[in-house]
Amino acid sequence: MLPIALERFMSTRVSLFVTCLVDQFFPRIGLAMSDVLERVGYECEFRRDQTCCGQPAFNSGFTGEAREVARYFLKTFEDADHIIVPSGSCSSMIRHHFADLFHKDTGAQKAASELGTRVYEFTEFLTSVAQIDDVGARYEEVVTFHDSCHALRELGIKSAPRRLLENVRGLELREMKRVEECCGFGGTFSVKLSELSSDMLNGKIQSIVATGASSVIGLDASCLMHIEGGLRRRGLPVRTLHLAEVLASR
Amino acid sequence: MSTAFQKEIHVALGDLKLQKTITTATDRFSEKRLDVVAPNVLPEYQELRDQAHHIKRHTIDHLDYYLETVEARVQSRGGHVVWCADAEAAVNAVIAIARKHDAKLAVKSKSMVSEEIHLNDALEKNGIEPVETDLGEYIQQLARERPYHIVAPALHKTRGDVADLFVEKLGVERNEEPEELTQVARRVLRRKFLNADMGISGANFVVAESGAVVLVENEGNIRMTTSAPRIHVAVAGIEKLIPRATDLAVFLKLLGRSGSGQPITSYTSFLSGPRRDGEINGPDEFYLLLVDNGRTRVLADKEKRQTLYCIRCGACSNVCPVYRRIGGHSYPGTYSGPIGAILTPQFAGLGHEPTLPFASSLCGACGEVCPVKIDIPRMLLALRRDIKKGEARENRWLPEKLAFRGWSWVMRRPRVFEWAGFFAQAFLSGQDDHSWVRTGPALLAPWTATRDFPPLAPRSFRELWRARQSSSGWIPTHAARKQKKDA
Numbered sequence: 122m123l124p125i126a127l128e129r130f131m132s133t134r135v136s137l138f139v140t141c142l143v144d145q146f147f148p149r150i151g152l153a154m155s156d157v158l159e160r161v162g163y164e165c166e167f168r169r170d171q172t173c174c175g176q177p178a179f180n181s182g183f184t185g186e187a188r189e190v191a192r193y194f195l196k197t198f199e200d201a202d203h204i205i206v207p208s209g210s211c212s213s214m215i216r217h218h219f220a221d222l223f224h225k226d227t228g229a230q231k232a233a234s235e236l237g238t239r240v241y242e243f244t245e246f247l248t249s250v251a252q253i254d255d256v257g258a259r260y261e262e263v264v265t266f267h268d269s270c271h272a273l274r275e276l277g278i279k280s281a282p283r284r285l286l287e288n289v290r291g292l293e294l295r296e297m298k299r300v301e302e303c304c305g306f307g308g309t310f311s312v313k314l315s316e317l318s319s320d321m322l323n324g325k326i327q328s329i330v331a332t333g334a335s336s337v338i339g340l341d342a343s344c345l346m347h348i349e350g351g352l353r354r355r356g357l358p359v360r361t362l363h364l365a366e367v368l369a370s371r
Numbered sequence: 372m373s374t375a376f377q378k379e380i381h382v383a384l385g386d387l388k389l390q391k392t393i394t395t396a397t398d399r400f401s402e403k404r405l406d407v408v409a410p411n412v413l414p415e416y417q418e419l420r421d422q423a424h425h426i427k428r429h430t431i432d433h434l435d436y437y438l439e440t441v442e443a444r445v446q447s448r449g450g451h452v453v454w455c456a457d458a459e460a461a462v463n464a465v466i467a468i469a470r471k472h473d474a475k476l477a478v479k480s481k482s483m484v485s486e487e488i489h490l491n492d493a494l495e496k497n498g499i500e501p502v503e504t505d506l507g508e509y510i511q512q513l514a515r516e517r518p519y520h521i522v523a524p525a526l527h528k529t530r531g532d533v534a535d536l537f538v539e540k541l542g543v544e545r546n547e548e549p550e551e552l553t554q555v556a557r558r559v560l561r562r563k564f565l566n567a568d569m570g571i572s573g574a575n576f577v578v579a580e581s582g583a584v585v586l587v588e589n590e591g592n593i594r595m596t597t598s599a600p601r602i603h604v605a606v607a608g609i610e611k612l613i614p615r616a617t618d619l620a621v622f623l624k625l626l627g628r629s630g631s632g633q634p635i636t637s638y639t640s641f642l643s644g645p646r647r648d649g650e651i652n653g654p655d656e657f658y659l660l661l662v663d664n665g666r667t668r669v670l671a672d673k674e675k676r677q678t679l680y681c682i683r684c685g686a687c688s689n690v691c692p693v694y695r696r697i698g699g700h701s702y703p704g705t706y707s708g709p710i711g712a713i714l715t716p717q718f719a720g721l722g723h724e725p726t727l728p729f730a731s732s733l734c735g736a737c738g739e740v741c742p743v744k745i746d747i748p749r750m751l752l753a754l755r756r757d758i759k760k761g762e763a764r765e766n767r768w769l770p771e772k773l774a775f776r777g778w779s780w781v782m783r784r785p786r787v788f789e790w791a792g793f794f795a796q797a798f799l800s801g802q803d804d805h806s807w808v809r810t811g812p813a814l815l816a817p818w819t820a821t822r823d824f825p826p827l828a829p830r831s832f833r834e835l836w837r838a839r840q841s842s843s844g845w846i847p848t849h850a851a852r853k854q855k856k857d858a
Contacts, residue, residue: 139832141782145792146825148832152839167836172782178775180733182755186779193783221749274735303692307732314377314730315817320384321692321732322822350822353807 135163135246136201140211141173142342150342153369154207154243161253163203170197176214179222180308188222195219195232203250204240207365208341209272212242217275242272243365244340248281254288258368261291265334266364267325267348268301269341282340282364289367297328306347322351329359336360338367374726379701389527393698396526397689403632404686404740413628422621424744427680430579430612434670437579437612438661444582448644450657458488461662465490465571465604466497468658472602474499474568478560480586480593481505482573483683484608484662486518487705487718490571501571502563504592509556513540519699520707521685522630527698560592570596570654572642574607575682576622577659580615583643584659587626587636597642603654605642609661610679616641622682625742630684665718675750678713680743687737687747693730703727709737713750721758728754789833796827 135158139151155165175190194215198204206212219233247253266286272278286294305311305321312318325348329337337359339345345361352359373381383389408416430437442452455461469477477494479485479501491512494501503512507524511517513536518524525533534547543555572593576585584605586593597603613622627633646653670676688694688708699707703724704715712727728751737747763772781787807826811819818824830838 141788144832145827148828148830148835151832152835155836167833167840169833169837170785172785172788175782178779180752180755181771181775182729182752182757182759183772183775184756184759186775189779190782218752221752270732270734270736274739301736303732303734303736305692305732307734310729310732312814312817314380314726315820316384317380317693317696317730318732319821320696324692346825347822350807350818350824353823354809354821 130250132202133163135165135203135205136198137165137167138171138174138198138204138206138211138240139167140206140208140342142346143207146346147342147363150207150363150365153363154205154365156369157247157256157258157365158205161247161251161256163251166201168197168201174211174214175222176211176218177308179214179218180310184222191215191219191222191233192229195229195236198236199232202239203246204236205243205246206240207243207363208343209242209269209276209278210341210343212240212245213271213275215240242276242278242340244281244285245276245278247368248284254284256285256288256368258288258371259290259292260367260370262336263293263295263332263334264336264338264362264367265295265297265329265332266300267297267304267329267337267339267344269339269344270301270303272340273301278340282338285364285368286338292367295332295334297332297334299324299328302328304344304348306344308343311347318347319351322347326351326355326357330357334359336362338362338364340364374724376701376703376724376726376730380697380730383697383701389698390696392527392529393695396520396523397695400523400630400632400685400689404629404689405632407628407632407634413624419621419625420742420744423625423682423742424680426613426618426621427743428677430614431610431670431676431679434609434612437614438609440579441577441582441612441659441661444580445644445657445659448582448657449647450582450644450659453658453660455660455662455664457664458662461488461606461660461664462490462493464658464660465606466493466499468602468604469494469497469499469569472568472656474600474602476500476502476563476567477569477571478502478504478563478567478596478600479508480570480572480588480596481508481524482571482606483518483521483705484573484606484664485571487608488606488662488664490606499569502560502567504560504564504590504596505588506553506556506590506592509560510536513537517700517705518707520688521683521710523685527700564595564599567596567600569602569604570598570600571604571606572597574605574611574659575626576613576619577607577611578614578616578619578641579612581643582659583616583641585619586640586642587623587638588640589631589633589637591638593640594638597640598652598654601655602658603642603645603656604658604660606660606662609663609666610681626682626684629686629740629742669717672717674753675713675717677745678710678717678750680745681710681714682743683710684742686740686742690736690740692732692734692736697730709747709751710745713745713747713754716754716758721754721761725758725762728758789831792827792831796829796831 143151175187179187216237223230304325305318349361445452453464491501503509510525520526530547534545538545574584575587627636645657691709694708702711706714733748735748807823
């Protein structure tokens with residue numbers, strides 16, 4: 122019998138954690154993600170009990186509330202094999218920050234760090250576990266790609282999405298200037314210091330528009346929601362797409 | 372509610388000339404930094420950062436031992452060590468030294484801790500003339516402003532601004548050429564160096580094993596400040612210690628690169644005590660002031676004591692999308708940028724400017740460039756937590772607390788979460804065509820002032836998934852679990 126960790130690693134069953142934002146606002150991203158995963162041979166399950174990873178409270182300083190929700194998350198996904206998340210930020214919350222939340226509870230901390238090894242941001246899973254750079258997608262547009270901060274700096278995801286985009290037929294990727302600079306979202310920051318957040322968004326939108334791309338691709342619905350909100354307010358024709366949506370199109 | 376800090380932010384964001392000046396200057400620093408830490412130029416860069424972090428961690432964890440070592444070494448070389456518990460003790464010590472040696476004119480090299488204790492004001496009040504000799508600091512002193520940036524004090528001033536300032540304060544003819552402006556300052560400062568009774572410096576590092584104060588610079592003014600006058604007073608925060616001179620092999624490689632994009636600064640001085648017999652240069656007397664001023668409080672906090680690892684390179688400010696927009700003077704306290712956002716609340720107290728640690732999107736650009744790997748975003752998160760705990764104890768910001776209590780309650784009850792989504796959708800879609808929201812209600816208003824907000828999806832993911840699965844044999848979670856267990 123295989124050790125359980127290895128058995129889980131070899132498993133072709135994946136559990137989707139679609140995040141609260143995708144669930145309620147952008148379900149098409151979750152569906153696109155499951156389409157791609159199924160296309161490359163994984164069997165997807167969706168645990169209906171899932172809600173949120175707790176990050177909104179954690180980033181706002183309400184660690185007690187975040188801990189309650191994190192504990193609930195651990196319980197919901199404790200026996201899942203691979204947990205696939207269409208967000209770098211939520212993945213990093215689970216993988217890195219749960220440990221901080223449970224620093225006084227060694228049992229939960231151990232469970233969190235163990236579960237953290239099974240949590241993957243979507244493109245990270247495709248390229249490093251499934252070992253797939255080409256999912257057979259076609260998307261005939263000129264696009265630009267925004268590095269979301271937590272995927273980039275907390276998970277080290279830089280080349281994976283670009284490798285995937287490179288293999289999309291008909292797609293042209295034009296890198297924007299200051300591509301690694303934040304779009305200014307930052308959760309409640311966008312409301313608490315909205316003027317500052319908007320100014321950051323302004324810079325990001327200028328970089329996007331300068332590429333002449335028809336859409337901007339990202340890994341986090343939160344950043345994309347912020348960017349698209351700014352694009353729409355300015356009446357600009359550029360649209361945002363999650364990378365899963367691009368990979369799902371053929 | 373808008374705090375003083377938020378008002379500063381508003382003003383800075385509206386100043387386009389200032390924005391351009393900050394962006395240009397910080398971009399230049401960042402580009403130069405990237406050139407000298409590139410893998411083909413410095414392949415060991417990441418290892419150096421790890422080493423620097425570990426050396427600092429070791430030193431800070433054993434600071435009591437190293438502080439006593441430094442005291443003994445400095446004294447053995449004929450220098451004096453003065454322990455200063457707070458800003459008042461530190462300025463009083465400098466004044467007492469000046470009085471003792473009948474000093475009336477003090478030349479100063481750039482030092483953030485001297486800004487922190489407001490040394491110049493205190494000296495002036497006591498009849499001692501302080502003269503800043505770093506060009507940027509000299510400009511700031513003439514303008515009577517605090518440093519705008521940790522390594523580039525006059526970063527926000529254009530050459531035109533400096534030319535105007537020199538005309539006004541020094542009565543020279545207007546000339547915008549940087550070379551000429553430097554010559555003007557040089558002429559004034561030469562006279563000051565020659566007549567100064569006392570030289571005051573900071574310290575980039577204090578080497579415990581030798582008691583040497585290490586100073587890095589590009590202008591040569593630190594050499595003059597510390598060797599020309601009769602008295603040299605070095606003011607250092609207690610966190611500036613490193614155990615051995617060999618540790619500088621790590622720190623000097625990182626400091627110049629991170630701060631100004633130089634492989635090494637033009638001058639590096641090792642100063643250990645007064646002039647000895649047979650030596651030509653050096654002061655008659657040497658004083659090392661070791662300043663606490665809140666540092667032991669930070670030291671006591673195991674979680675956040677890494678804040679004390681900072682070597683004041685300013686790299687975090689140069690890459691910070693917040694600093695680059697609001698600039699150094701918007702920050703409350705002496706230290707600006709991301710490091711200021713975590714230092715100031717710990718030095719001045721959490722209630723000093725509670726918005727400060729929240730003025731970040733937590734993008735992590737600061738932590739990525741920090742040469743000693745201070746996890747600045749994590750420190751910001753810890754400070755946010757501490758601030759909210761404090762507010763909860765005083766029953767302030769109750770609405771936000773209640774909102775998150777309610778949120779947590781819902782997020783642990785998936786059926787309630789589902790129904791909440793369902794009802795919100797039904798309620799909102801009554802008059803709506805699922806287009807993006809342009810004018811949001813109260814909580815959303817700050818968002819929709821500048822951005823559209825997305826509508827709730829007509830059908831949530833979970834509803835769509837259920838519909839999809841019911842046509843292909845969907846299994847609810849609990850059944851899936853059971854099935855898995857049985858298998």
